[in-house]
Amino acid sequence: MSKKTYTGGCHCGNVRYEADIDLSQGTGKCNCSICSKVGRHGAIIKPDAFRLLSGEESLSNYQFNSKTGHHLFCKTCGIHAFGRGDLPGILDEYVSINLNCLDDAEADVKAAPIKHFNGRDNDWS
Numbered sequence: 001m002s003k004k005t006y007t008g009g010c011h012c013g014n015v016r017y018e019a020d021i022d023l024s025q026g027t028g029k030c031n032c033s034i035c036s037k038v039g040r041h042g043a044i045i046k047p048d049a050f051r052l053l054s055g056e057e058s059l060s061n062y063q064f065n066s067k068t069g070h071h072l073f074c075k076t077c078g079i080h081a082f083g084r085g086d087l088p089g090i091l092d093e094y095v096s097i098n099l100n101c102l103d104d105a106e107a108d109v110k111a112a113p114i115k116h117f118n119g120r121d122n123d124w125s
């Protein structure tokens, strides 16, 4: 596998994006309070690999604790299709893609390695 351009978005279709992702570089699941409730299976990419095609005005921004992550969701359908954040020195600016929200990516996502993070204990190793 190599870098591919995927399209994705929320359920109602207001939020649409394109993202260049190399799924062979790994994907993540995390047990922290928000990831476990959202059921997120994600990949982290750089902002220049992400293009929001529509729906900026449909996004609501949820933040908690350290307020590092912007847990964006669609105001109409409630789906967390992607998020944004900045962890200087660790990840720097990033976009977090919810792989469950990509179009026609199921086979690629199934084939990709998954790393399980213990985010509940703030352990990102």
Ligand SMILES: [Zn+2]
Pocket: 010, 011, 012, 013, 014, 015, 074, 075, 076, 077, 078, 079
């Ligand atoms: Zn929506």
